[in-house]
Amino acid sequence: MxxxxxxxxxxxxxxxxxxxxxxxxxxxxxxxxxxxxxxxxxxxxxxxxxxxxxxxxxxxxxxxxxxxxxxxxxxxxxxxxxxxxxxxxxxxxxxxxxxxxxxxxxxxxxxxxxxxxxxxxAPNFGLSAVLMMQFAKQAAKYFPDVEIIEMHHDNKLDAPSGTALKTAEMMQKERGDKPQGNPDKTESLPGARGANYHGMRIHSVRLPGLIAHQQVQFGAVGEGLTIRQDTYDRxxxxxxxxxxxxxxxxxxxxxxxxxxxx
Incomplete structure (x- = not known):
C-alpha cells in the first residue's frame, strides 16, 4: 500500500x-x-x-x-x-x-x-481535460486563429485558470505568435477582448454554480471548430x-x- x-x-x-x-x-x-x-x-x-x-x-x-x-x-x-x-x-x-x-x-x-x-x-487531473488540451494542440497546427473561454466557480483564486494557460502554451508551440483581430480597432471597454497570450485571447468567467469548464474555439475562412470540456463533479x-x-x-x-x- x-x-x-x-x-x-x-x-x-x-x-x-x-x-x-x-x-x-x-x-x-x-x-x-x-x-x-x-x-x-x-x-x-x-x-x-x-x-x-x-x-x-x-x-x-x-x-x-x-x-x-x-x-x-x-x-x-x-x-x-x-x-x-x-x-x-x-x-x-x-x-x-x-x-x-x-x-x-x-x-x-x-x-x-x-x-x-x-x-x-498538473493544472488539471480530469482525463477529459487532458484530452481536450491534446486535441487543441493538434488543431492549432491547422487553425492558428483561436480563443479560449474558461469558466469556473466564483471562489477560484486565479485567472486565467492553470488549464487555460497550459492549453495556450501547448497551442503556442504549434502556431507561434500570431496577433488576432484588427490591431487598428481599440476596445470601447478595456478588457473586452480578454487577456492576450502571444496573440490569442483568453476569457475568464467566474460564476456561482460552475465547477470547471473550458471551450477552445477555432476560426478559419468559411468554417470553425469548437473543442469543449465540462466538469460536473470534482x-x-x-x-x-x-x-x-x-x-x-x-x-x-x-x-x-x-x-x-x-
Whole structure:
C-alpha cells in the first residue's frame, strides 16, 4: 500500500482527494496537513468516516509517518514550499494546485532531478481535460486563429485558470505568435477582448454554480471548430489523481502535466 499524506484537506479538492485515498485499497492515508487546523485527528470528522488519521499543522512532523506521496491541493505560495519540502525529503509530490510560475517549476524540477524523485504538477487531473488540451494542440497546427473561454466557480483564486494557460502554451508551440483581430480597432471597454497570450485571447468567467469548464474555439475562412470540456463533479478529478499516485514513484523526475503519465 502506498502511504499518502494530503495537504489542504479542508478545501473542496483536498477533502475529495483524502476521501479518494481512503476509498482505494492500495492506498494508505497516513496523515493530512493544514497549518490552520485545530484538531489532531480525523476521528471526530464524519466527512472522513471518523477514521483515526493524524492531522498535522507542521510539515516536519509529517516525516514521522514516513509518507511516500504528498498530494497537494492548497494555494500557490504554500504549494511551492510544500512541493520543495516533499522533494527534499524524497516524498513524491502529486500537485493539483495551480499558479506555479515557470521559474517555480524549473527550480522544483532541478531538485527532483538531483534527488531522483518522481513527481507531478498538473493544472488539471480530469482525463477529459487532458484530452481536450491534446486535441487543441493538434488543431492549432491547422487553425492558428483561436480563443479560449474558461469558466469556473466564483471562489477560484486565479485567472486565467492553470488549464487555460497550459492549453495556450501547448497551442503556442504549434502556431507561434500570431496577433488576432484588427490591431487598428481599440476596445470601447478595456478588457473586452480578454487577456492576450502571444496573440490569442483568453476569457475568464467566474460564476456561482460552475465547477470547471473550458471551450477552445477555432476560426478559419468559411468554417470553425469548437473543442469543449465540462466538469460536473470534482470527483472526476480523482481518476487522474489516483493514476498519478500509482505511477509517480516509478519515475525520477518532476513532470509538468498529467499527459506525461498517460
Amino acid at each position: 502506498k502511504k499518502i499524506v494530503v495537504a489542504g484537506f479542508k478545501g473542496r479538492m483536498g477533502s475529495t482527494a483524502a476521501k479518494m485515498v481512503l476509498d482505494n485499497e492500495d492506498f494508505d492515508l497516513v496523515g493530512v496537513y493544514d497549518p490552520r487546523a485545530t484538531e489532531t485527528s480525523l476521528a471526530g470528522d464524519a466527512t472522513f468516516n471518523n477514521v483515526d488519521v493524524p492531522v498535522f499543522t507542521e510539515r516536519e512532523a509529517i516525516l514521522s509517518v514516513k509518507p511516500e506521496i504528498w498530494i497537494d491541493f492548497t494555494v500557490p505560495e504554500a504549494a511551492v514550499k510544500n512541493t520543495k519540502f516533499a522533494l527534499e525529503h524524497d516524498i513524491s509530490p502529486v500537485v493539483g494546485t495551480t499558479g506555479f510560475t515557470d521559474n517555480d517549476v524549473k527550480q522544483l524540477q532541478a531538485i527532483a532531478k538531483k534527488r531522483q524523485v518522481g513527481g507531478l504538477i 470527483a472526476s478529478f480523482m481518476t487522474g489523481v489516483a493514476l498519478a499516485c500509482r505511477k509517480v514513484t516509478d519515475h525520477h523526475e518532476l513532470f509538468d502535466g498529467l499527459e506525461y503519465l498517460l
